[in-house]
Amino acid sequence: MTTVAIPFTRYKELICAWIVLAIIIFLVLLKITAPYGRHSSARWGPAISNKLGWAVMESAAVIMLFVFIIPNWGMLSSTDLVMIALFCLHYFNRTFVFPFRLHTKGKKMPMLVMCSGILFNIINGSSLGYYFVHYAHYGGGWLTSFRFIAGSLLFFVGLYINWKADNLLIHLRKPNETHYIIPRGWLFRYISCPNLFGELIEWFGFAVLCWNLPAWAFFLWTAANLIPRAIAHHKWYKARFNNYPSNRSAIIPFLI
Ligand SMILES: NC(=O)c1ccc[n+]([C@@H]2O[C@H](COP(=O)([O-])OP(=O)(O)OC[C@H]3O[C@@H](n4cnc5c(N)ncnc54)[C@H](OP(=O)(O)O)[C@@H]3O)[C@@H](O)[C@H]2O)c1
CATH class of the missing domain: 1.20.140 (Butyryl-CoA Dehydrogenase, subunit A; domain 3)
Structure with a gap:
């Protein structure tokens, strides 16, 4: 089965509408976690x-x-x-x-x-x-182009940070526990959510290496989901633990 292609201009309009929705959802998620x-x-x-x-x-x-x-x-x-x-x-x-x-x-x-x-x-x-x-x-040379190589590096660095941070967070607890602990060390010295930071870098790298509209839309949606979520996690940590380190940012070191 081969699906029939809609004209690229129509496809672009649909993806642009999807991007506009990401911006709206970003604003909503800043208010409702x-x-x-x-x-x-x-x-x-x-x-x-x-x-x-x-x-x-x-x-x-x-x-x-x-x-x-x-x-x-x-x-x-x-x-x-x-x-x-x-x-x-x-x-x-x-x-x-x-x-x-x-x-x-x-x-x-x-x-x-x-x-x-x-x-x-x-x-x-x-x-x-x-x-x-x-x-x-x-084209034939894409896999050796600067965009592909730089994007792939970012993708794998982001993937590594995301996997390592998720792993550290998961193992703060034993399998039958449900309580929360302040994560410490590594990137947790600078930000509350290295896992979300890693995922953001990963999909930014993917958008760079693909350099196509749906991959950029996907990155923007990821940012729209993860930045408000990291801010909410960060606020939650500060409200929950009165000894929470005050020098940490939420997701981007020294910035957000
Ligand atoms: N691409 C996207 O749009 C998108 C959107 C959302 C999430 N994600 C990805 O999905 C993954 C999970 O996201 P998330 O926001 O659920 O991450 P999270 O809140 O950091 O949780 C990850 C896991 O670690 C546990 N955990 C986190 N902090 C803990 C602490 N201080 N003490 C004890 N346990 C702790 C959580 O338990 P609890 O579940 O009990 O809190 C959960 O099982 C991440 O890798 C994120 O990048 C991607």
Whole structure:
């Protein structure tokens, strides 16, 4: 099955509308913190297992990407495939590894959060898949270009920071515990949320290495989600622990 391409100008309009929505959501999230993890609350309606919620909502990104690329596999260049592999590397961890390593015994995630996560991932996975199948024309030298190399470096540095920080945070607790501890050392000396900082760098690197509209839209959406979340985490730490280090920023060292 080969899907019919809509004109690129129409595709661009749709992605630009998606970017405008990211800006609106950013402003909303500065006022209302997404209710999962430490900000979870029973006020947000029916909830499901936290781990299941993560696995289901994150799987949507890769499923939708594959819905577009599998039937059109023959149309993809080796450059497209490298970019798709990097995207899948992140989502393989986020869907199949990260949720099952969490020490969040008995914790719940509101269905509303899971459903918004699914929608976000469906649109991001589809817009990227659609772009690779219909519009991507990377020349033969792309994989050795400055953009690709610099973007890949940023991507892997961000991935490393994100994975290492998530791992340190997860292991602040034993598997059957649910309390919170002040994280210390490494990048936690400068910021409250190195995991969110790493993810931001990672998707910035991805946008640089792909240099296409849906990848930039994805980066902007990531920033729209993660910057307000990090600010909320940071405020939460300061309210919860009166000995919380005062010299830390939320997500960008010395800045935010
Ligand atoms: N691309 C995007 O738009 C996007 C959006 C959101 C999140 N993410 C990614 O998803 C991952 C999780 O995000 P998150 O905001 O849920 O991260 P988080 O609040 O830092 O939590 C990560 C894990 O560590 C535990 N934890 C965190 N701080 C702790 C502390 N001080 N003491 C004990 N345990 C602690 C959390 O437990 P609790 O769950 O019990 O709090 C959770 O299991 C991150 O890697 C983030 O980058 C991506």
